[in-house]
Amino acid sequence: MTANSFASVSLEPPLVLVCVERETRFHGAILEAGEWAVSILAAPARGAAQWLATRGRPLVGQLDPVPHRRGPVTGAALLDDSLAWLEMRTTAVHPAGDHTVVVGEVVALEVALDPGDALTHYRGAFGRLP
Numbered sequence: 001m002t003a004n005s006f007a008s009v010s011l012e013p014p015l016v017l018v019c020v021e022r023e024t025r026f027h028g029a030i031l032e033a034g035e036w037a038v039s040i041l042a043a044p045a046r047g048a049a050q051w052l053a054t055r056g057r058p059l060v061g062q063l064d065p066v067p068h069r070r071g072p073v074t075g076a077a078l079l080d081d082s083l084a085w086l087e088m089r090t091t092a093v094h095p096a097g098d099h100t101v102v103v104g105e106v107v108a109l110e111v112a113l114d115p116g117d118a119l120t121h122y123r124g125a126f127g128r129l130p
């Protein structure tokens with residue numbers, strides 16, 4: 001699922017958060033799995049970001065058109081066109097309006113060797129940041 005609510009929470013221990021709308025299918029998936037991953041997308045991932053933000057897309061095979069690998073610790077998908085990848089284990093879940101704040105401890109981290117431009121989202125449109 002495409003998300004821009006990702007944020008750093010704590011350095012010691014290393015914690016991050018993502019806010020997940022309760023209505024999404026990803027909401028049930030992330031709570032049930034207890035382990036998850038975040039790919040910080042690079043500019044060439046624009047199509048993947050649009051696809052993974054498409055409500056009602058088929059879940060089976062949804063990653064077939066998206067180049068990815070599995071995280072070594074959690075097995076969660078890590079998208080190839082990214083600046084960095086983090087794998088998390090959920091440590092806390094906070095209801096917040098129509099979203100749930102999911103806090104996770106970082107259990108693995110990798111940074112791209114040649115990261116390139118970042119994918120941005122501003123005024124409803126995807127762009128790039130050198």
Ligand SMILES: Cc1cc2nc3c(=O)[nH]c(=O)nc-3n(C[C@H](O)[C@H](O)[C@H](O)COP(=O)(O)O)c2cc1C
Pocket residue numbers: 001002003004005006019020021022023024025026027049052053054055056057121
């Ligand atoms: C740029 C962008 C950022 C988004 N950020 C979030 C987010 O932080 N949390 C969220 O719940 N949905 C977010 N969404 C919406 C989800 O990507 C969208 O609802 C998705 O279809 C949910 O997938 P699912 O229903 O298959 O779980 C975002 C969408 C876009 C385009």
